[in-house]
Amino acid sequence: MTRTIFQEQVLPIRNKLYRFALRITGSVHEAEDVVQEVLEKVWKTAPEQSVNVQNWEAWCMTLTRNRSLDKTRSQSLRRTAPLEGVAERSAEGYNPAQATESADLVHKVKQFMQNLPDKQRMVMHLRDIEELTYEEIAEALSISMEQVKVNLHRARKTIREQMTGLT
Amino acid sequence: MKYEQIQALLDRYWEGETSLEEERALKAYFNAGPIDERLQNVAPLFRALKEEQLIELKTRAKTATIRPQMYQWAAAASVALLLAAGWWMWPKATQQQMDPIARQPVAPATPAVPVPTPLPQESVAAVQPQKTLVNKKPAKRKPQPINKSNEQEIDQETAMAMAEIKAALALVSAKLDKGKTQAVKKASYLEVVEKVPKRKEG
Numbered sequence: 001m002t003r004t005i006f007q008e009q010v011l012p013i014r015n016k017l018y019r020f021a022l023r024i025t026g027s028v029h030e031a032e033d034v035v036q037e038v039l040e041k042v043w044k045t046a047p048e049q050s051v052n053v054q055n056w057e058a059w060c061m062t063l064t065r066n067r068s069l070d071k072t073r074s075q076s077l078r079r080t081a082p083l084e085g086v087a088e089r090s091a092e093g094y095n096p097a098q099a100t101e102s103a104d105l106v107h108k109v110k111q112f113m114q115n116l117p118d119k120q121r122m123v124m125h126l127r128d129i130e131e132l133t134y135e136e137i138a139e140a141l142s143i144s145m146e147q148v149k150v151n152l153h154r155a156r157k158t159i160r161e162q163m164t165g166l167t
Numbered sequence: 168m169k170y171e172q173i174q175a176l177l178d179r180y181w182e183g184e185t186s187l188e189e190e191r192a193l194k195a196y197f198n199a200g201p202i203d204e205r206l207q208n209v210a211p212l213f214r215a216l217k218e219e220q221l222i223e224l225k226t227r228a229k230t231a232t233i234r235p236q237m238y239q240w241a242a243a244a245s246v247a248l249l250l251a252a253g254w255w256m257w258p259k260a261t262q263q264q265m266d267p268i269a270r271q272p273v274a275p276a277t278p279a280v281p282v283p284t285p286l287p288q289e290s291v292a293a294v295q296p297q298k299t300l301v302n303k304k305p306a307k308r309k310p311q312p313i314n315k316s317n318e319q320e321i322d323q324e325t326a327m328a329m330a331e332i333k334a335a336l337a338l339v340s341a342k343l344d345k346g347k348t349q350a351v352k353k354a355s356y357l358e359v360v361e362k363v364p365k366r367k368e369g
Contacts (some may be wrong), residue, residue, distance in 0.1 A: 014224055015222070015223045015224050017224075018222070018223070018224035019219065019220075019222050022222065032224065035224060036356065036357065102210075102211070102214075105211035106211045106214045106215045106218065107215075108211070109211045109212050109214075109215040110215045110218075110219070113215070127190075128190065128216050129216055129219050129220050131187050131190070131191070133187065149183055152183045153182065153183040156180065156181055156183060157181065159212060160181055163208065163209070163211065163212060164208075166208075166211075
């Protein structure tokens with residue numbers, strides 16, 4: 001690992017890694033630990049090994065997924081709570097009752113996403129939040145492109161059905 | 168963008184057929200200006216996606232979690248000091264209460280109190296076993312005749328108490344140092360993001 005690669009390709013994606021870890025573990029504390037461990041591991045990558053890495057982002061995502069799943073399994077964390085960390089958006093143009101209702105619906109959708117099965121949740125996160133291509137998602141999760149598409153379709157379908165139940 | 172265009176994009180989105188660019192357009196629409204009434208029910212999804220895109224790693228918040236560890240050691244240090252001080256004061260207070268005669272200056276002996284032959288220091292130590300760290304409570308004292316051995320014992324107790332306080336302070340100091348070292352270590356570990364490139368420069 002050279003300093004240039006680390007600074008230009010790894011450091012800028014640390015928030016992506018954090019969000020992905022947060023998506024899997026559901027815990028701010030665990031997600032922070034995962035990112036630290038992944039960054040350390042990447043920094044310590046031997047030069048001969050780093051030559052083989054084509055896509056640092058996909059590789060970091062894979063490391064993040066593996067580490068997060070390890071933590072989740074070892075601590076049997078539940079991921080029922082929606083992700084924390086973002087202040088409520090101001091809803092201009094709405095009256096307070098509408099704004100509260102709107103924030104409540106957004107909160108519920110986050111919960112629906114968090115309650116998806118592991119693979120669907122990870123695929124939907126990488127696509128709809130991190131905006132990765134299907135190829136990048138397949139590489140990060142070590143699954144086929146077909147699997148990516150199937151899981152994304154199922155995830156969106158589930159969310160849509162659950163949202164229909166809200167209104 | 169018109170309702171029909173958005174609805175068409177949405178249909179393709181649910182089927183997983185939209186490109187990244189089209190998905191960005193949907194997020195932009197639902198997070199910007201007025202939304203068509205007929206599309207209001209889908210808006211929460213794209214708002215949720217946008218909100219989650221804004222979540223960031225807060226490295227500053229993590230270093231604050233180290234502080235409670237220092238407070239733990241500080242609390243432990245306070246308790247240790249209180250215990251040591253209490254142990255040091257208590258025998259004196261008890262002695263004053265129970266043995267007022269012993270606190271009086273060595274004066275011409277009262278006729279009522281017999282003056283025994285002063286014993287050499289070694290034999291005093293043998294007769295009155297020294298206190299150990301295990302046996303902290305002073306043995307109940309009987310009124311004793313005024314003599315030099317009594318004063319020697321008080322001096323001895325004071326010296327031992329001081330030694331014990333010093334030992335306790337040394338322990339607390341060592342623990343604090345250890346805690347501080349660990350805190351510093353963890354802080355630098357946590358801020359690997361900033362520190363790693365600098366280390367390479369150095």
